[in-house]
Amino acid sequence: MDVGQYLGVFLDESKEHLQGLNDNIMTLEQDPTNEDCINEIFRAAHSLKGMAGTMGFKRMQELTHHMEDVFSDVRAGQLKVNGDMIDQLFKCLDALEGYVTLISDTQDEGTDEHQDIIDALNAIRTGKPAEAAPASDNAAAAEPAAQEQAAAEGGDSPWKSIKIDDPTRASLDEAKSEGKHIYGATVNIQESCILKAARAFLVFKGLEEIGEVVVSVPSTQDIEDEKFDLSFSMIISTEESKEKVEEVINHVSEIDSVDCGVFDISGASAEKAEEKEEEKAPALENEAPASAPAPATPAANAAAHEGAEKAAAPGGKKPAGKPAIARTVRVDIDKLDVLMNLVSELIIAKNSLISAATSEKSDGGSVNEQIEYLESVTTNLHESVMKVRMVPIDSVTQKFPRMIRDLNRSLGKPMELTMTGEDTEMDRTVVDEIGDPLMHLLRNSADHGIEPPAERVANGKPETGQIFLHAFQDGNNVVIEVGDDGRGIDVEAVKRKGIERGVITPEQGEAMSEKAIIGLLFNAGFSTAKTVSEISGRGVGLDVVKSKVESLNGEVDVRTKLGEGSTWIIRLPVTMAIIQALMVKVGGETYAIPLDSIQIIEDVAPSEIKLVQNKEVINLRGSVTPLIRLSKSLEVQSTQPEDANMVVVIVKKGEQQAGLVIDEMIGQLEIVIKPLGKLSNKCKFISGATILGDGEIALILDTNALV
Amino acid sequence: MNELSDKESVGELIQYIVIRLGEEQFGIDIRFVDNIVRMQQITRVPKVQHYIKGVINIRGDIVPVMSLRLIMDMKADEITGKTRIIIVKMSGGSLVGFIVDQVAHVLTLDSNNVENVRRGDDRRHGEFLSGVGKYEGGLVSILDLNTLELESLESRDKERDKQLLSVAE
Numbered sequence: 001m002d003v004g005q006y007l008g009v010f011l012d013e014s015k016e017h018l019q020g021l022n023d024n025i026m027t028l029e030q031d032p033t034n035e036d037c038i039n040e041i042f043r044a045a046h047s048l049k050g051m052a053g054t055m056g057f058k059r060m061q062e063l064t065h066h067m068e069d070v071f072s073d074v075r076a077g078q079l080k081v082n083g084d085m086i087d088q089l090f091k092c093l094d095a096l097e098g099y100v101t102l103i104s105d106t107q108d109e110g111t112d113e114h115q116d117i118i119d120a121l122n123a124i125r126t127g128k129p130a131e132a133a134p135a136s137d138n139a140a141a142a143e144p145a146a147q148e149q150a151a152a153e154g155g156d157s158p159w160k161s162i163k164i165d166d167p168t169r170a171s172l173d174e175a176k177s178e179g180k181h182i183y184g185a186t187v188n189i190q191e192s193c194i195l196k197a198a199r200a201f202l203v204f205k206g207l208e209e210i211g212e213v214v215v216s217v218p219s220t221q222d223i224e225d226e227k228f229d230l231s232f233s234m235i236i237s238t239e240e241s242k243e244k245v246e247e248v249i250n251h252v253s254e255i256d257s258v259d260c261g262v263f264d265i266s267g268a269s270a271e272k273a274e275e276k277e278e279e280k281a282p283a284l285e286n287e288a289p290a291s292a293p294a295p296a297t298p299a300a301n302a303a304a305h306e307g308a309e310k311a312a313a314p315g316g317k318k319p320a321g322k323p324a325i326a327r328t329v330r331v332d333i334d335k336l337d338v339l340m341n342l343v344s345e346l347i348i349a350k351n352s353l354i355s356a357a358t359s360e361k362s363d364g365g366s367v368n369e370q371i372e373y374l375e376s377v378t379t380n381l382h383e384s385v386m387k388v389r390m391v392p393i394d395s396v397t398q399k400f401p402r403m404i405r406d407l408n409r410s411l412g413k414p415m416e417l418t419m420t421g422e423d424t425e426m427d428r429t430v431v432d433e434i435g436d437p438l439m440h441l442l443r444n445s446a447d448h449g450i451e452p453p454a455e456r457v458a459n460g461k462p463e464t465g466q467i468f469l470h471a472f473q474d475g476n477n478v479v480i481e482v483g484d485d486g487r488g489i490d491v492e493a494v495k496r497k498g499i500e501r502g503v504i505t506p507e508q509g510e511a512m513s514e515k516a517i518i519g520l521l522f523n524a525g526f527s528t529a530k531t532v533s534e535i536s537g538r539g540v541g542l543d544v545v546k547s548k549v550e551s552l553n554g555e556v557d558v559r560t561k562l563g564e565g566s567t568w569i570i571r572l573p574v575t576m577a578i579i580q581a582l583m584v585k586v587g588g589e590t591y592a593i594p595l596d597s598i599q600i601i602e603d604v605a606p607s608e609i610k611l612v613q614n615k616e617v618i619n620l621r622g623s624v625t626p627l628i629r630l631s632k633s634l635e636v637q638s639t640q641p642e643d644a645n646m647v648v649v650i651v652k653k654g655e656q657q658a659g660l661v662i663d664e665m666i667g668q669l670e671i672v673i674k675p676l677g678k679l680s681n682k683c684k685f686i687s688g689a690t691i692l693g694d695g696e697i698a699l700i701l702d703t704n705a706l707v
Numbered sequence: 708m709n710e711l712s713d714k715e716s717v718g719e720l721i722q723y724i725v726i727r728l729g730e731e732q733f734g735i736d737i738r739f740v741d742n743i744v745r746m747q748q749i750t751r752v753p754k755v756q757h758y759i760k761g762v763i764n765i766r767g768d769i770v771p772v773m774s775l776r777l778i779m780d781m782k783a784d785e786i787t788g789k790t791r792i793i794i795v796k797m798s799g800g801s802l803v804g805f806i807v808d809q810v811a812h813v814l815t816l817d818s819n820n821v822e823n824v825r826r827g828d829d830r831r832h833g834e835f836l837s838g839v840g841k842y843e844g845g846l847v848s849i850l851d852l853n854t855l856e857l858e859s860l861e862s863r864d865k866e867r868d869k870q871l872l873s874v875a876e
Contacts, residue, residue: 341767345767348767589751633753634753635753635754636753674767674768674769675769676752676762676769676771678771678803679755679759679857682752682754682756682759683752683753683754683755684754685754686752686753689762689769691764696750696764697762697769698750699750699752699762
């Protein structure tokens with residue numbers, strides 16, 4: 001089978017499973033007896049193994065297999081979770097992540113078998129209490145084998161190994177004494193079936209009419225919740241014949257096959273009974289006897305295995321029994337871009353309608369109605385498309401708790417990470433890019449910010465350092481604050497270092513504001529850490545953070561107080577590809593000025609212009625505002641006579657403001673920003689272009705570059 | 708129409724769009740040609756090199772347009788009914804338009820009939836050519852699209868400025 005086309009899905013799901021494993025193992029570290037957590041880990045590990053196997057990544061499969069074995073023992077209660085084990089498991093996860101990264105880079109898992117980790121995992125398993133050893137060894141050995149067997153044979157009559165407890169047996173005995181037949185049945189649903197739970201329900205309903213379903217695997221609740229894959233098994237007590245039971249089940253559509261036979265009550269309850277039933281199905285009884293308390297019956301295993309295989313296929317169902325954590329829709333960014341383009345076209349169409357309406361006054365009424373309709377449609381479409389592109393930042397922040405935990409160990413400083421606002425949404429492209437800068441800042445806080453415990457206690461601080469990450473939306477920006485309650489930035493030390501490194505002269509240092517000195521930290525190759533550690537302090541952190549954030553059109557700032565900690569503030573725009581703009585004419589050419597940079601539009605008489613330092617300024621309600629003649633900046637001939645009143649667009653850049661002199665105002669328009677491609681960095685006044693209703697191009701002015 | 712008469716020594720067959728600038732003929736590998744459009748309104752972009760005439764709208768994409776004549780230091784374009792803009796897909800997939808006097812025809816050349824042009828060839832426009840093709844109708848200069856990338860044109864401009872400066876000194 002060519003699995004290449006599933007690689008993307010495989011990688012995405014593997015990362016998801018690995019993240020899930022990471023999170024759950026962290027939880028387990030705090031609460032070693034959390035059963036839900038253990039089950040979840042087991043499921044994720046199992047799915048991962050299945051997926052890796054399907055994709056042909058044998059080494060990854062092997063390693064996952066050994067990890068799964070450990071969990072299987074934990075789940076069966078034969079192993080206790082301890083610190084050493086958690087460490088090994090994390091090592092194992094890192095190795096698996098290594099595989100995934102390698103696969104995503106080279107489409108090959110490489111040749112590293114991580115034998116040391118496998119040995120360590122095995123050592124954990126063999127190091128368990130002696131009395132439990134024989135039984136569990138059997139179980140552990142039998143279980144994977146059973147999975148393979150079950151998978152290989154396509155799930156053969158798993159009903160024979162349904163286990164029944166005493167009360168159930170009593171009721172079955174009773175039913176039998178009443179002359180009823182006790183049958184076991186395994187129902188396989190067709191792969192193409194969409195409403196599995198509904199089909200299962202029909203099977204149950206049909207059977208209830210002729211008898212009673214005593215036990216089912218998975219449980220009725222799980223079946224109703226569709227927490228099963230393609231097959232389920234049950235024990236039925238009925239007065240009807242076996243053929244009748246099969247007929248009832250087969251009557252339900254989309255049932256692939258039914259395997260039904262007389263259920264031996266005593267055989268099922270006794271540990272190693274020989275099967276007395278029909279010739280069907282080789283013995284599967286030895287499959288999971290020791291792991292009885294766990295729901296890992298062969299049926300479930302087979303289902304999970306099949307589930308894992310399906311998961312590798314596009315549109316495949318989630319592995320059996322996986323609780324709905326986050327229902328995500330993965331959309332190819334390219335497809336989204338196409339969608340975006342369509343929206344752009346739609347807006348262009350709308351704009352051409354507008355120009356048609358203004359030019360042909362004859363039947364304005366109906367055209368205007370159409371325009372209004374079109375306008376509401378395009379606005380909605382725009383919003384929903386933008387929302388599809390928006391993802392919560394937790395896809396990057398969720399790996400931080402693990403990172404801080406590891407730093408905790410390697411640095412020997414107790415630290416706690418608090419995060420808020422992980423559900424804050426940003427454009428997918430921004431979220432993908434922001435992970436590294438945030439990681440740098442957190443590492444920075446852990447390494448440089450938080451003091452060693454002794455120093456903290458001496459300074460009257462709690463021993464455990466606090467690191468935080470707060471994200472929130474602020475108008476059209478998303479703000480992410482990363483900080484700590486550590487020692488803060490020593491401005492004097494930074495100044496000394498700057499002078500030492502020759503970045504500034506001592507005189508400059510004296511004249512610099514505190515803020516400017518802290519700004520030096522963002523210079524490449526500037527690190528104040530006294531010792532270079534592996535966590536940070538190679539001086540490649542902060543300048544990378546700054547350039548990355550700036551490439552995303554954002555800004556970084558820092559607030560710090562010596563001895564009390566520092567906070568790094570990242571401010572990013574919630575990206576917008578469609579903006580409101582003021583369309584203007586300069587020298588016969590049409591330009592767009594983004595509306596959010598415009599403060600006011602003024603009519604200025606030539607007599608109001610004053611000269612300050614040989615530059616034209618106007619007095620705008622008390623503030624001296626420099627004038628910029630766009631015709632000059634853009635190298636065109638103004639169409640306005642010298643002595644006429646000028647239209648001046650007042651724009652702001654931070655605290656500053658300036659007046660742009662234009663020839664004519666056209667009006668406000670919703671425009672789609674198109675990149676200028678290779679020309680974009682050739683002319684710094686132009687930030688992009690847009691296509692007007694008539695197909696002509698108008699350039700978008702970057703007012704920040706002009707002012 | 709196959710213009711190859713000699714079928715014994717057939718190398719790789721490549722099709723070229725043959726364009727005219729004045730009296731000269733140039734071939735552009737057809738695999739890199741995205742589109743050929745009529746001359747249209749070009750939106751000027753301020754503060755760029757003189758040979759960048761501006762941008763046009765090709766199916767919703769903003770595409771820079773350059774004058775091949777000005778790049779090759781020929782007389783400025785005279786727009787006629789035959790003037791065309793050839794939209795070429797450059798390396799990296801970006802589109803660039805080149806204004807040409809006329810698109811003549813499509814020519815299939817055997818790679819054996821294309822003579823490579825070496826760097827530093829003192830042939831006219833040698834710096835922009837990858838080879839010269841021979842065919843029944845005469846010779847056609849094959850354009851090396853890499854040399855027409857904005858980046859390479861810029862570095863050429865810088866070289867020239869340096870030379871001019873040194874001459875002035």
